[in-house]
Amino acid sequence: MNNLIKVITKDGSMSLRSEKFNENFHSIAGAYYETKSKFINPSILKRFQNKSINVLDICFGIGYNSALLFENLIKDLSTLNWYGLEIDKRPLDYALTDKKFNSLWNPEVIEILTSLNLRGFYKNKKFDCELIVGDARKEILNLPKGVNFDLIFLDGFSPQKCPEIWSYEFLSKLKNKIKYEGYLITYTSSAAVRKSLQNLGFNLFKIIPTCSKKNHWSNGTLATFNNQQDNPYITYLSEMEIEHLNTKASIPYRDPSGEMLSKEILEIRKKEQQFSNLLDTNLWRKKWEMA
Ligand SMILES: C[S@@+](CC[C@H](N)C(=O)[O-])C[C@H]1O[C@@H](n2cnc3c(N)ncnc32)[C@H](O)[C@@H]1O
Structure with missing residues (x-):
């Protein structure tokens, strides 16, 4: 494919690398x-056993997140x-x-x-499932107005x-599309993303890392408006x-505008960083002894 x-990946599951974005679709540890x-795991899908759930999967890609979601919800007799x-x-x-990919999932x-x-x-x-092909920035506006999500995967x-x-x-x-008790889940621990979510009023939780190495301090971020969480896969930010x-x-x-090129977005942010009085991120790294 062009x-x-x-x-x-290391768990034997297949993934892809995008030459355009110069990045793999998944961590090499395993798709x-x-x-x-x-x-x-952090979605706690058992909450929706025999109940109904609304889910939005942004950047669906190969479809791993939703395939495993479907598999669990079928078992739990949930309505999706x-x-x-x-x-x-x-x-x-x-x-x-791909044979390997097909062998991972049940026929349904x-x-x-x-x-x-x-x-x-x-x-x-x-x-009831619909895959919308297009730029998520535009297509998000075409989702039905009344639907709010229990889970958003980003x-x-x-x-x-x-x-x-x-x-x-x-x-x-996304803030306008999520339920009060809904979870926005992402693998990133980026400070820019977390700070934006915090400024939008979300409570932030880290997804507890599965590996104890110093540089693996987080498995991602769970953002929700509900601060009361009984979820063993998350904890407060350190x-x-x-x-x-x-x-x-x-x-x-x-x-x-929702139409800017990646390059433009990065350039504007870089300029803002140059003129900012905030703490230099390298000093933060040094303080916490990170490579
Ligand atoms: C990291 S991969 C997704 C991994 C995915 N969840 C999976 O299981 O394969 C990122 C995906 O985002 C898609 N993407 C990039 N820019 C996008 C945009 N503006 N709107 C929607 N999707 C986009 C890419 O085509 C790619 O499939």
């Missing part, structure tokens, strides 16, 4: 492992109203031709993914590679992470 290269530890946003149809199309999940790939939707008695390429998905303005649109939000790294990505 610009997309197959990668086998399946990453989905489970960073998105599905689901939307996926993705700019490129090729990752799912390719994954469905493959049936849903195949229908999303061929028709853009899937519907049965319990599941799984774009990293903020430095794809800042348009992490801008303050884009995140503010002192180090709170200080991170006062460094120059916390300056947000800005995209007021």
Whole structure:
């Protein structure tokens, strides 16, 4: 595939590398492992057993996060109203031709993914799913007005590679689409993203890392308006992470028109960082003895 290269990650699951974004779709530790530890475990899907749930998967890509979501919700007899946003149809199309990917999922999940790939939707008695292809910044505006989400997965390429998905303005649109007790879940611990979410009124939690190495201080971020959490996969931000939000790294990505190029967003932020009085992020790193 032009610009997309197959990668086998350390847990044996397949993923892709984008030459355009110069980044892998998943951590090399494992595509399946990453989905489970960073998105599905912290979602606590058992809460929705025999109940209904609304989910928005932004940057659907190959579809790992939603495939594992579907698998769990089928088992739990939940009723699902689901939307996926993705700019490129090729990752799912390719994954469905891959033996390793197909062997991960039960036949019902493959049936849903195949229908999303061929028709853009899937519907049965319990599941109502629509995959919308286009720039998430525009397509978010085309979601039905009355639908608010219990879960929003945000799984774009990293903020430095794809800042348009992490801008303050884009995140503010998500604020308007999430339920009070809903979870916005992302793998990133970026100070700019966290600070934007905090400024939008979200409470921030870190997803507890599964590895104890010093540089793996977080498995991502869970943002919610509800401060009362009974969730073993998350905890409050550490002192180090709170200080991170006062460094120059916390300056947000800005995209007021919702149409700016990545390059423009990065340039404006860089200038803002140069003139900022906030703490130098390297000093913060040094203080906390990070490589
Ligand atoms: C890190 S990958 C997603 C990983 C994914 N969750 C999976 O399981 O494969 C990022 C995805 O974001 C998509 N993307 C990049 N820019 C986008 C945009 N503006 N709107 C929607 N999707 C975008 C890419 O095409 C890519 O599939």
